[in-house]
């Protein structure tokens with residue numbers, strides 16, 4: 001613990017002329033509490049609200065005890081900061097912190113806050129707040145013109161629709177309890193972002209150092225199914241003719257994946273991944289029934305299933321185009337199956353059970369075993385039938401992994417990336433939008449935790465996300481971002497690549513570059529297939545004249561930058577880029593696909 005330091009030194013009001021050496025403040029206690037709670041990094045964008053924090057870091061450094069605080073990672077754009085914290089928490093399941101500047105910095109977090117909410121990401125966001133004293137009454141009082149202008153009516157309201165908890169730090173005397181409580185809420189399932197604000201005077205408040213036991217703020221324990229529901233679901237799955245499990249985010253807890261594999265194998269159940277942004281089930285498993293995102297094709301396994309267990313999914317299917325049989329018996333297991341953060345949501349399920357997916361599937365598997373519910377011949381027949389369909393689907397996909405008329409296709413590109421990474425310990429971040437499904441089905445990632453998406457709908461996550469994933473990963477692991485050209489630009493690549501270079505966090509970025517936004521074009525065609533926009537091919541989605549996207553990363557972060565058009569050159573270009581990343585420098589490869 002830091003040495004106690006008298007509390008009077010900082011009371012020289014706003015000017016702060018008095019010596020503040022050794023001055024223990026709310027800011028110091030705040031940073032200590034983050035470290036005590038297991039936060040390793042503070043991804044920060046600083047402003048006039050943060051002198052207390054800057055001073056606390058400097059004092060710790062001067063005293064040679066810098067490591068008592070989380071490491072500061074300075075991010076020139078807030079979107080990058082939160083994306084980095086997001087990906088770090090996805091990899092480690094440890095919450096990180098983000099510090100931003102009053103109202104403007106909070107607003108600059110942008111859509112990434114909604115990604116963190118939808119991705120169930122534990123993260124503590126802190127913003128200062130404008131000083132509330134005008135005449136130098138307290139340390140931290142207003143002394144810059146901007147303090148009047150940045151005084152927002154409801155700063156916490158900016159994020160309230162997207163965080164689990166928000167509060168104001170009103171005194172340093174319980175700031176540690178507040179940090180631990182906020183993180184307890186952030187980490188408890190469904191995990192999510194929390195937001196604290198602290199006005200300057202409070203963050204400057206002199207304090208006696210104190211301790212709080214973080215063990216008193218553990219996240220809530222995982223919930224289990226009742227015995228009755230466990231039995232009902234186990235028997236339904238065992239007796240079904242064509243049982244199916246649909247999941248989207250069970251694999252956010254990589255330890256849940258082997259449990260799902262065990263249950264699927266035990267009963268011969270196919271697993272369909274729907275709008276999945278993590279590995280829920282190994283992509284090379286014979287019982288894997290494929291991936292679906294925004295598809296207009298009816299999935300045959302979904303149509304045929306007579307018992308469906310939906311476990312951890314916001315979007316198990318899109319009923320307008322791809323739905324289960326009306327006679328199917330559907331069960332939902334989710335940590336929060338009512339999904340109150342999604343205003344319109346309904347599935348015609350027999351039971352909705354609030355439980356942790358790993359615990360629940362273990363319960364079901366145990367019951368199947370204890371009660372001998374699996375009939376060997378039935379299971380083998382189901383398994384063989386699903387495996388044959390899976391193999392046929394994969395053979396058909398393999399046949400499509402070719403360039404078309406000398407042009408690189410998304411399928412060919414994804415196959416090249418898969419082959420590139422075949423013997424590499426890697427983690428792949430995907431933000432490939434209209435190519436999500438193609439990327440998932442041709443990569444077929446198998447190792448739990450080795451494939452991530454933001455889980456949300458606000459683009460630009462991979463920019464900072466690659467930095468966070470790199471900082472969270474072992475030294476040997478290669479971080480690879482697969483990203484649409486539009487999404488690359490949303491990720492503020494100038495900021496992201498500057499951070500990557502400064503903090504030695506190199507990664508490989510492969511841009512699925514169709515020179516525009518395919519998604520709004522496809523959306524228009526799905527609604528107005530024969531409309532005027534379709535007839536004139538006039539969708540306002542082209543990025544012509546083309547920007548040199550990799551050059552942004554080169555200019556800002558010294559990245560190796562290359563653009564490729566030729567399918568024959570692609571494998572070698574990717575190999576060279578990977579070698580650069582292994583050497584400690586980021587590489588960005590823009591791969592020209594057919595234009596939108």
Ligand SMILES: Cc1ncc(C[n+]2csc(CCOP(=O)(O)OP(=O)(O)O)c2C)c(N)n1
Nearest residue numbers: 433434458459484485486487516517518519
């Ligand atoms: C922050 C944000 N702004 C706008 C959108 C709307 N939007 C959805 S997909 C998309 C295009 C993405 O382009 P790109 O990454 O190149 O992928 P493509 O559609 O070309 O596959 C846009 C603009 C969004 N999802 N998030």
Ligand SMILES: [Mg+2]
Nearest residue numbers: 484485486516
């Ligand atoms: Mg695009």
